[in-house]
Amino acid sequence: MANCTEIVKGLKDAFRTGKTVSYEWRRQQLGGVLKLLDENKEEIMKSLKQDLHKPPFEAFFEIDQCRNDLIDTMNNLKEWMKPQKVQKPLVNLMDKALIQKQPYGVVLIIGTWNFPIMLTLMPMFGALAGGNCVLLKTSRISWSTSKLLEHIVPKYLDNDCVKVVNGGTGETTDLLKERYDYIFYTGNTSIGKMVMTAASQYLTPVTLELGGKNPVYVDKNCDLRAVANRILWGKTINAGQTCIAPDYVMCTKDIQEKLIEAMKVTINEFYQDDPSSSDSYGRLGNERHFQRVKQIIDSSKDNIAIGGITNENENYVSPTVLKDVKFTDPAMMEEMFGPVLPIIQVNNEDEAIEFLVNGEKPLAIYIFSNDKKVKDKFRNSTSSGGLVINDTMLHAGVMTLPFGGVGNSGMGAYHGKLTFDTFCHNRACLERELILEGLQSIRYPPYTQKKIQIIQRVTQKKLNHSPFKLPFSVVVIGMIVAAFLLQMFALYIE
Incomplete structure (x- = not known):
């Protein structure tokens, strides 16, 4: 890897030329990303298969979601770039008040390995759309995909303004020693804290896309076959290595037993009794992640209701359901990030909410219920990055x-x-x-009681106790008349 300081300096020099500001440059870069996806689709799908045993359907989904968001950005970029007009108070009636969408400068984007295309390229083309230069850090775990990006990105994008660095923790540590104008990180919470600490040295703004233990609550009177399908789809896609995957289920004892039976049917329908030989089921990212998940299964052998099969040679873990799990069990100590689903018995939704309120805020909460009161309780009493009712993950x-x-x-x-x-x-x-300098005399010294009274009459707002609003034309005429009267006040003071 080239010297980090030199890379960042080169990007800063490129940004100072001003070429990234224009619509034409931004549109050209976005077009380059689109060509990258379209012309290398087969190679990308092969690399995803090699890294994660990712099924073609899941690889297509990852590429296609990235591509669709890119096209929306391209279609709307010119409109998004326009300065945004804002409402003005009376004293600024004759002024122009705008919000300018200004690029930050040099952006560090640290991607992750579980969705190495979508979670790397989507932030990147957003940064380019904003007119920034980008230093893209890919993950060593998804080695094949990262090497592919390192090879093809320079072919399609401005090499002065976009750089790719491949590597692991050491490279990330070196990169974080440099000063950026913005940092965007996707990954786990522990590394997220390191990123934030590094950013704080220069008060650099950050976006941290982290994870956590995303809960599911299953209420009574649900179609448990549909519930099993939707939970297990969210749990087993990408072999459970998704930041918004359902992490554990809370339900009553009666629902637990019925749900487990429904899940057995679902797994059989999804993978024909043998997920290890299914083309629709993935593998864990590397041996370290495999051993971590296997250790959780080994410590929960008395709780295994479904699955629990592992194969170290392939980093394979079967879809696994654990029953009668306690909040204090090893399976609840960290984000699972694998295809293992603990089920915890609770008496009702209030007990589930009590646990959530007293814990860390998750990235997503999933509720299965047909009861409006139950749904409203979770909506109004809990906090999370996202909330999905009667499904999982689709909000993303x-x-x-x-x-x-x-x-x-x-x-x-x-x-x-x-x-x-x-x-x-x-x-x-x-x-x-x-x-109209005479109008300004009200705010200039010497300050008098008469000036204060005039300013109060003109600037102080009143509570609106009625939803009725005047037509826009009437408001404009009133403001013009008020401005004229204000000018007369100013002349009177003089």
């Missing part, structure tokens, strides 16, 4: 919804226009004319 595919965590599960959000907004500083811009 709605690009008009913010995707991000809160508290221990992260800070900041992206997807769709929010990605563009994340990488832009909202600069307040006010432009005035050097006219």
Whole structure:
């Protein structure tokens, strides 16, 4: 790897040329990312298969979601870049008040290995859409995909403004010693704390897309076959290595037994009794992650209701369901990030909510219920990055919804226009004319009681106790008349 200081300096020099600011440059870079995805689709799918045994359907989903969000960005970029007009108080009636979407400068994006295309390229093209230079750090765990990106990104994007660094913890540590204008990190909470500590040295703004233990609550009177399908789809896609995967289930004892039976049927339908030979089931990212998940299974052997089969040679862990788990058991001590699903017995939704309120805020909460009161309790009494009722994970595919965590599960959000907004500083811009100077005398010394009274009459707002609003034309005429009267007051003072 080239010297980090030299790489960052080169990016800063490139940004100072001003070429990233134009719409044409940004659109060209986004077009380059689109060509990268379209012309290398087969190679990308092969690398995902090699890294994670990712099924073609899941690889296609990852590429396609990234591509669709990119196209939306390209279609809307010109509109997003326009300065945003804001409402003005009476004293600024004749001024221009705008929010300018200004690029930060040099952005460090630290991608992750479980979705190495989507979770790396989506932040990258959002940063480019915002007019920034990008230093892209890929993950060593998804080695094949990272090497592919390291090879092909320079072919499609501006080499002065986009750099790719491949590597592990050592490379990340070196990169974090440098000063950036923004840092975007996707990964686990412990590394997220390191990123935030490094950023604090320069007060660098950050987005932290972290994880956590995402709970599921299953209420009574649900279609448990549908519930089993939707929970296990979320739990087994990418072999459970998804930051928003359902991590554990809370339900009553009666529902637990029925749900386990429904899950046995689901797993058989998904993978024909043998997930290890299914083309639709993945593997864990590396031996370290395999051993971590296997240790959880080994410590929970008395709780295994389904699965529990592992194969070290392939980093394979079968879809596994643990029953009668306690909140203090090893399976509940950390984010699972694997295809193991603990089920915890609770008496009702209130007990489940009590546990959630007293713990760390998760990235997502999943509720299965047909009872409006139960759904409203979770909606109004809990806090999480996202909330999905009667399904899992699908909120991440709605690009008009913010995707991000809160508290221990992260800070900041992206997807769709929010990605563009994340990488832009909202600069307040006010432009005035050097006219009507007499009007300004009210704010100049000497300060008198009469000036205070005039300012109070003009600027102090009143509570609106009625939903009725005047037509816009009436408001404009009123403001013009008020401005004229204010000028008369100023002349009177003089």
